[in-house]
Amino acid sequence: MSLTFVVGSAAEVFGGALASLVDAALRERFAVPASDGEAYRSEPIEPAGWARLQHRASEELGGPNVPHLVSIEAYQSVYLPDVTTIASVLIPQAADPLQVGGVDALLSELRALAARASLPTDDVELMQLAAHYLEDDDAFDKDLDVQTYVQLMLSAKQAAARRQPLWVVA
Numbered sequence: 001m002s003l004t005f006v007v008g009s010a011a012e013v014f015g016g017a018l019a020s021l022v023d024a025a026l027r028e029r030f031a032v033p034a035s036d037g038e039a040y041r042s043e044p045i046e047p048a049g050w051a052r053l054q055h056r057a058s059e060e061l062g063g064p065n066v067p068h069l070v071s072i073e074a075y076q077s078v079y080l081p082d083v084t085t086i087a088s089v090l091i092p093q094a095a096d097p098l099q100v101g102g103v104d105a106l107l108s109e110l111r112a113l114a115a116r117a118s119l120p121t122d123d124v125e126l127m128q129l130a131a132h133y134l135e136d137d138d139a140f141d142k143d144l145d146v147q148t149y150v151q152l153m154l155s156a157k158q159a160a161a162r163r164q165p166l167w168v169v170a
Contacts, residue, residue, distance in 0.1 A: 005155035008039030042151040049148030050074040066109040068101040079166040
């Protein structure tokens with residue numbers, strides 16, 4: 001099992017009827033932009049990296065200062081443009097509510113973490129670091145928090161530029 005980040009519509013993450021229910025529930029509460037074009041998908045990462053990144057952000061910046069990063073679980077969650085608060089949205093026929101955070105708030109929190117932890121924010125540097133972890137077999141199982149940060153930052157930047165939802169898919 002792996003964790004990925006997907007920028008696009010609910011149909012890119014959920015199957016048929018459930019995708020329609022998720023989309024409808026989100027549109028009831030939020031201004032969800034239409035997702036045109038091909039979805040962006042991050043490289044798969046180890047699910048443990050999400051918890052390690054959350055822990056690092058809490059340690060470096062204090063949990064209350066990074067709520068969009070530390071309060072969202074890597075299960076049924078999405079970050080939307082123009083959302084400033086964290087919310088739970090009930091989805092008919094789904095066992096658990098969908099957690100919703102804001103793309104811009106997430107990016108701000110990731111940038112604050114980067115500044116504090118000396119992590120890159122430049123796209124080229126992020127892609128070089130991602131390539132390092134993909135190509136180096138010894139590094140693949142190390143620094144899961146950094147690997148998660150890299151893929152999340154690249155994905156959040158795509159979501160912000162496209163003005164589309166960013167899904168956390170486990």
